[in-house]
Amino acid sequence: MPLDPNAIGTKTDPQLFQWTDRDTLLYALGVGAGTADLAFTTENSHEITQQVLPTYAVIACLPFAAAGLIGSFNFAMLLHGSQAIRLYEPLPPAGKLSVVAEVADIQDKGEGKNAVVMLKATGTDPDTSKVVAETLATAVIRGEGGFGGQPGQRPAAPEIPDREPDSKIALPTREDQALIYRLSGDRNPLHSDPWFARELAGFPKPILHGLCTYGVAGRALVAELGGNDATKVNAIAARFTSPVFPGETLTTSIWRTEPGRAVFRTEASNPDGSDARLVLEDGAAEYSD
Incomplete structure (x- = not known):
């Protein structure tokens, strides 16, 4: 079975994701933080409170579970095209989210061309049902076009000012x-x-x-x-x-x-x-x- 354009809008069941301060410390080390970044790499330094990098949302609120809803394809042909996160409140050093992943869009670029899949995840506080985080990942699946879907449009790119960066x-x-x-x-x-x-x-x-x-x-x-x-x-x-x-x-x-x-x-x-x-x-x- 090829990719299924009717999968757009389908969602996974909620999955509970829990993390500890060790997980967020390890993530900070994983993205290069070190001895100059003790607020992100330690939890017990003098007069320093542990912080969590906002990009930890890509771990705590992962959308790729929805890839199992879009039909069959060769995972070896999948490329991660883009990533977005949005936080409605800061992520704590240790916490939990109830995560629902969704097929936001499936774009068909034509026979022999690529398919573009947009997967979204919403993470809510399981105790209050308040939305804490959203993530959106775009995946390009090489050679999977031609399944009968709509071509869609690439979002407009943000404009870089014609001057030196700040x-x-x-x-x-x-x-x-x-x-x-x-x-x-x-x-x-x-x-x-x-x-x-x-x-x-x-x-x-x-x-x-x-x-x-x-x-x-x-x-x-x-x-x-x-x-x-x-x-x-x-x-x-x-x-x-x-x-x-x-x-x-x-x-x-x-x-x-x-x-x-x-x-x-x-x-x-x-x-x-x-x-x-x-x-x-x-x-x-x-x-x-």
């Missing part, structure tokens, strides 16, 4: 960054097994998780827009454009466009600045002053 924040990644990030849940060997990356995926070595790159950019946004207060950044969206290799430096350029809104893009490069290329585009963030 800030550029360069954050290094470790050679073993993907080995740390995978402990937050994504054990795909593409990010850890040199043989798998080389022989089955065509990369010279394992690549960094796209959501790790997204989380590193999120750290830059928290630093610039939130003044290192994670509770002030409540929405982040970006499109993945190129793979990143562990050990590369990620530089995020940020433009404030209007009160409470900013746009950004992220480049990867070798530590010496060579081989620079865009890896996150169409970035948009919302924050409170």
Whole structure:
């Protein structure tokens, strides 16, 4: 059975996701935070209260369970195209969410072309039913077009101002960054097994998780827009454009466009600045002053 356009709007049953302060600390380490970021990497430092990066929402409110509702396809042909999060209140160091995943859209780009699937998740407080987090992931499934769906339209990209960015924040990644990030849940060997990356995926070595790159950019946004207060950044969206290799430096350029809104893009490069290329585009963030 191919992809089913009638699956649009279908939802999973609620699933309870629980996490501890260890999980949020490990996530922060997984996206490159360290000794200079003790509010995110420790829970018992003197006069420091633990914070949770807003991008932890991609772990706590995962939409990919809805992929099981869209029909049959080859998972090896799936690419993560874009990711967005929105928080209605900050995520606590330890907590729980009742998560419902939904097929938001399925776009048919034509016979022999791609299918684009949009998966949404809503996380509510199981005690109050209040919505805490929403995530939206776009997945591109190569070669799965031609199933009889509508072509849809790509959302308009945020406009980057024709001026220098208000800030550029360069954050290094470790050679073993993907080995740390995978402990937050994504054990795909593409990010850890040199043989798998080389022989089955065509990369010279394992690549960094796209959501790790997204989380590193999120750290830059928290630093610039939130003044290192994670509770002030409540929405982040970006499109993945190129793979990143562990050990590369990620530089995020940020433009404030209007009160409470900013746009950004992220480049990867070798530590010496060579081989620079865009890896996150169409970035948009919302924050409170």
